[in-house]
Amino acid sequence: MKLHLKYILFTAFIFGSFYSCSIAKYIPEDERLYTGAKLTILSDSIIKNESGLKAELETVIRPEPNSKFLGMYPGLNYYYKNQKENPGFINRWLYKKFGEKPVYQSDVKAFEVEDLLLNRLENRGFFYSKASSKFEETEQKASVAYTVNVPTPYRMATYQLDSLPRPIYGEIESLMATTPFKKGMRFDLSSMKLERLRIDANLKSKGYYNFDDSFLIFEADTNRYDNKSFDLFLKLKKAVPRKAIVPYRISKVNIYPNYETSDSIQTSNIRYNEKNFIQKEVFFKPKYLDPFIKLEEGEFYNPETSRNTARRLSTIGAYKYVNIQYKELDTLATDSLGLLEANIYLSPLNKRAFRAELQVVTKSNNFTGPALALTYSNRNLFGGGEIYNTTLKFGYEAQLGGGKSSGKSSLELGLKNELIFPRVLFPIKINDDFFEYSIPKTKTSISLDYLKRTQLYTLLSGTALFGYAWDANKYVTHQINPISISYTDLSNTTAEFEQILTDNPFLRRSFEQQFISGLTYSFTYNEMVNTQRAHQKYLNFKLDVAGNSISLFGKEENPDSPKTIFGLEYAQYAKADLDFHYHFNFGKEQTIAARVFAGYGLAYGNSEVIPFVKQYYAGGPYSVRSFRIRSLGPGTYNSDLEPNTTGGFFDKTGNIRLEANLEYRFPIVSFFKGAVFADAGNIWNSKENPAFNGKDKFTSNFINELGMGAGVGLRVDIQSFVIRFDLAAPFHDPSLQKGKRFNFDVSNPILNFAIGYPF
Numbered sequence: 022m023k024l025h026l027k028y029i030l031f032t033a034f035i036f037g038s039f040y041s042c043s044i045a046k047y048i049p050e051d052e053r054l055y056t057g058a059k060l061t062i063l064s065d066s067i068i069k070n071e072s073g074l075k076a077e078l079e080t081v082i083r084p085e086p087n088s089k090f091l092g093m094y095p096g097l098n099y100y101y102k103n104q105k106e107n108p109g110f111i112n113r114w115l116y117k118k119f120g121e122k123p124v125y126q127s128d129v130k131a132f133e134v135e136d137l138l139l140n141r142l143e144n145r146g147f148f149y150s151k152a153s154s155k156f157e158e159t160e161q162k163a164s165v166a167y168t169v170n171v172p173t174p175y176r177m178a179t180y181q182l183d184s185l186p187r188p189i190y191g192e193i194e195s196l197m198a199t200t201p202f203k204k205g206m207r208f209d210l211s212s213m214k215l216e217r218l219r220i221d222a223n224l225k226s227k228g229y230y231n232f233d234d235s236f237l238i239f240e241a242d243t244n245r246y247d248n249k250s251f252d253l254f255l256k257l258k259k260a261v262p263r264k265a266i267v268p269y270r271i272s273k274v275n276i277y278p279n280y281e282t283s284d285s286i287q288t289s290n291i292r293y294n295e296k297n298f299i300q301k302e303v304f305f306k307p308k309y310l311d312p313f314i315k316l317e318e319g320e321f322y323n324p325e326t327s328r329n330t331a332r333r334l335s336t337i338g339a340y341k342y343v344n345i346q347y348k349e350l351d352t353l354a355t356d357s358l359g360l361l362e363a364n365i366y367l368s369p370l371n372k373r374a375f376r377a378e379l380q381v382v383t384k385s386n387n388f389t390g391p392a393l394a395l396t397y398s399n400r401n402l403f404g405g406g407e408i409y410n411t412t413l414k415f416g417y418e419a420q421l422g423g424g425k426s427s428g429k430s431s432l433e434l435g436l437k438n439e440l441i442f443p444r445v446l447f448p449i450k451i452n453d454d455f456f457e458y459s460i461p462k463t464k465t466s467i468s469l470d471y472l473k474r475t476q477l478y479t480l481l482s483g484t485a486l487f488g489y490a491w492d493a494n495k496y497v498t499h500q501i502n503p504i505s506i507s508y509t510d511l512s513n514t515t516a517e518f519e520q521i522l523t524d525n526p527f528l529r530r531s532f533e534q535q536f537i538s539g540l541t542y543s544f545t546y547n548e549m550v551n552t553q554r555a556h557q558k559y560l561n562f563k564l565d566v567a568g569n570s571i572s573l574f575g576k577e578e579n580p581d582s583p584k585t586i587f588g589l590e591y592a593q594y595a596k597a598d599l600d601f602h603y604h605f606n607f608g609k610e611q612t613i614a615a616r617v618f619a620g621y622g623l624a625y626g627n628s629e630v631i632p633f634v635k636q637y638y639a640g641g642p643y644s645v646r647s648f649r650i651r652s653l654g655p656g657t658y659n660s661d662l663e664p665n666t667t668g669g670f671f672d673k674t675g676n677i678r679l680e681a682n683l684e685y686r687f688p689i690v691s692f693f694k695g696a697v698f699a700d701a702g703n704i705w706n707s708k709e710n711p712a713f714n715g716k717d718k719f720t721s722n723f724i725n726e727l728g729m730g731a732g733v734g735l736r737v738d739i740q741s742f743v744i745r746f747d748l749a750a751p752f753h754d755p756s757l758q759k760g761k762r763f764n765f766d767v768s769n770p771i772l773n774f775a776i777g778y779p780f
Contacts, residue, residue: 044094045161047101052125053163057086064171069207074145081137082167084128087121096121118690126156126163138169146174146208175208175241175249183240183256188357189229189266193255196223208251213239228268228321230347230361236261264349269322269359272350273297276314279304280366295319304369305339309405309444312460313337316363322347327363329457334367336459336492337406337443342368374398392416392433406443412436430475437468445489461491464502479513482634488541495550500543505567507537508589509634525712530630536589537632539567549604559602565635568593568627583627593626596635596676602780610694612686616780618702622676630676630708637678637704639728642775644680645700647730647749649771654704655717657726659756675704677719679727682780684734696734698747701727703755729753732770736778747773 048054060079068074087097096119102108103116131154142150151170156163180202182194200216221234238258241251257266274296291298293307295318313333315326327345334343343365350360378394396412414435442463445451465487472480488502511532514522522529546560571586572593583590598620605613622631641650655675680702689695703726705719732749752765 044097044101048123048161049125052127053158053161055084055086055124055126055129056162056164058082058165058167061166061168062171063168066173068171068174077145078138078141078169081141082134083130083137084124087124094121095119097123114690126158129156129163129165131156131165131167134165134167138167142169142171144210146176147171148175148208173249175243175251177202177204177206177208177253178246178250179204179252181252181254183254185257186266188268189224189232192224192227192229193220196220197255202253208241226323226325228270228323229265230269230322230349230359231262231265233265236265264359267357267359269349269361271316271318271320271322271363272360273362274314274316274318274365275299275362276307276310276365276367278307278310278367278369280368303404305367305401305406306404312444314365316345316365322361330365333459334365336462338408338441339369339401339406339443340367341370342366344368370400372400374400402440408439408441408443410437410439410441412439432473433470435468435470437466439464439466441465456491458494459492461489464488464490473513476515477518478511478515480509480511482507482509484508496546496548498543498545498547500545502541505537505539505541505565507634509535511535525710527630527706527710527712528633530628532633536571536586536591537567537635538571538591539565539569541565549602555606557602557604557606559600559604561598561600563596563598563600565596566594567591572626591627592624592632592635593628594622594624594631594635596620596622596631610686610688614682614684614686614778614780616680616682618678618680620678621707623707624676633674636674636676638674639678639680639702639704642745642747642773643779645702645728645730646698646732646747646773646779647700647751647771648728653702653728654755655710655713656703656705656719657755658713658716673704675706675717677705677707679703679723684779686736689735692737692739694736694738696736696747697731698734698749699729699731700749701729701753703727726755727753728755730771731765743777745773745775745778747775747779749773 044054060075060082062068062071062075062078064071087094099112099116099120100122102112103120105112108116135152135154138152139150142148149172152167154165154167156165180197180200182190182197184190185193196219200219202212202216206212217234217237217239220237221232224232236258238256240254240256242254243249243251245252276296276298277300278298279300279302289300289302291300291303291307294311296307296311296314298307298310313330315330315333320326331343331345334340344367346364346366348362348364350362374397376396376398378396379391392414393416394412394414396410399409401407402409412435414433414437416431416433416435418431418433442465443460444463445461446463466485468484470480470482472482474480484507485504486502486506487504488500490498490500492498509532522532542564544560544562546558548554548557549559551557568591571591572584574586585591599618601617603615607613620637622635622637624631638651638653639645640648640653644650645653651673654673658673680700682698682700684696684698686694686696703723705723705726706713706717707719709715709718728751730749730751730753732747734745734747736746737744748770750765750767750770753762754764754766755762757764
């Protein structure tokens with residue numbers, strides 16, 4: 022009830038400020054509040070895309086009036102309140118975040134706007150236009166009505182290239198064959214600027230290193246026509262330097278694999294594949310570095326090739342800076358050809374690095390405790406850009422609070438070794454030119470984990486991975502692991518744990534299949550890398566298939582028992598996930614973020630159920646935040662209400678997962694950000710688990726079985742490092758009895774702590 026009261030008071034305060042006394046009394050006697058402008062276009066002919074022309078003209082109308090909300094001026098109201106002698110902390114904060122200085126009639130320079138309107142019309146071919154303005158006034162407000170009289174525009178009759186020296190004449194002449202300019206096109210200055218940029222970009226790709234689009238000029242001639250037509254000529258400006266109109270070839274490529282600005286004296290020059298690798302000692306083997314470099318001696322200069330080389334070198338992971346510089350050589354090959362020397366300076370990262378991470382883990386089963394991860398990295402391990410990481414992890418958790426599980430603890434030890442090669446390791450040689458955007462990396466890892474849960478069991482697990490990852494372009498990433506092997510050994514089980522397994526045969530089966538061998542694939546499309554986009558999309562698809570290959574070698578010990586390999590039961594399943602995010606960025610650091618997730622796992626062949634470690638869960642800081650992690654579902658099951666319960670120790674899992682999230686993000690002050698969000702989701706089993714009394718099975722009624730919640734968030738965002746606090750409460754709990762599920766339980770909120778944004 023207290024939370025309800027606080028919410029009501031806060032809401033009343035905010036909206037009360039909107040409905041407070043009128044701002045009219047604050048407007049000076051000799052001023053009127055400027056409320057905006059309208060624009061009318063009068064034409065003696067049909068204007069193609071008149072709405073687009075009007076929208077462009079409206080962009081030059083100044084100033085912008087004060088913003089309105091529901092017919093009121095909240096920003097202006099905060100400004101006037103802040104002018105008081107003692108405005109108070111709240112009013113100062115509201116003014117800083119939302120306040121606006123008043124815009125009066127005297128701030129409007131109508132004649133200047135008229136000139137800008139005429140300039141824009143002339144740039145679009147509407148020469149000899151007229152513009153006028155008139156103020157529309159009331160007692161305390163004023164607006165402006167602008168009117169432009171637009172005559173018939175000038176249209177292009179021919180597009181010609183003026184005489185130019187060779188060889189640039191032939192290059193530009195061939196480019197004009199693909200020009201977007203067409204006969205009858207309206208005179209348009211912005212189109213001419215784009216045409217100059219198009220020609221400049223194409224000339225650069227053909228070796229014109231010193232050329233610039235500003236060297237080109239358009240001239241329009243109307244002397245031949247009486248019907249508002251013109252001939253358009255493309256020319257070079259006067260006094261363009263000779264070196265700007267000749268192409269350049271790369272005569273030499275020098276690579277400095279271990280360049281230090283403080284000591285640039287190099288003593289060794291290794292010639293490999295028509296490139297010079299200059300280094301004091303062999304820091305990076307030329308045969309491994311060469312495939313990343315697309316610059317070739319004898320080729321014409323091309324900025325796109327240069328950018329491609331820099332990008333590929335940056336993906337190695339061993340360099341902090343990649344700097345490509347070109348030096349013009351005094352000696353010309355001929356009068357119509359220049360020579361360049363390309364120098365690639367590579368500044369390496371520290372070869373060895375050590376990182377420590379300390380975490381505090383809180384789980385749905387009341388297990389809480391610290392976790393420490395220590396990572397040692399060696400970059401460029403064998404002189405070919407290889408990265409070796411070894412991580413030692415230690416975690417201890419204790420179950421706090423009352424209940425029958427009180428007093429249990431968990432000890433976890435882990436060791437992971439990872440070796441990444443910045444190239445393809447494959448029995449058959451693959452041409453690196455096949456991967457134009459980036460060279461795939463070969464990733465290998467072996468890890469071993471030890472988990473001891475007192476009074477329950479000990480679990481020893483090992484995993485091995487071998488696969489490839491590469492970027493197909495700026496937005497698309499592929500990752501495939503043709504070899505993915507894991508093994509788990511369950512031992513030291515207690516009588517209590519055996520009883521849990523007896524009550525839940527599905528859980529027993531998920532632990533019995535100790536051996537998992539298969540293939541995993543991930544496809545990612547990520548527009549979030551482009552921070553300037555208003556609309557950003559992210560899509561991730563994952564496929565996990567296990568047991569198909571080794572089933573060919575499996576042995577059946579008994580007719581009714583699962584097959585084994587090396588004496589171990591192996592799992593056989595297929596699992597697919599689809600995760601889609603959408604961000605709409607607007608205003609000042611404001612975002613509406615949405616997410617949809619769907620996942621399904623199918624056990625078949627040698628398996629009746631998907632292994633426990635591969636099953637889905639719901640709830641927590643990256644899921645439905647109004648439910649604790651792994652506590653939601655499956656379906657409508659509630660262990661506290663069911664007479665045949667398997668105990669609250671084990672996380673709730675299933676082989677189907679559906680989730681949807683919606684969040685509004687906004688700035689507060691400095692690096693503090695806020696959010697308001699709503700989440701929905703749950704997990705189910707496609708095959709009924711008897712231990713859940715039929716409450717876990719996925720049906721067509723799944724919409725009514727979604728766990729739903731809403732909340733608010735506070736984020737500390739310091740240069741993309743985000744510490745997140747989300748406070749959420751459920752308003753639909755599927756584990757409750759029908760008729761009682763809809764209840765916004767704000768008296769028992771869940772506080773989520775996490776690093777990074779949820780999606």
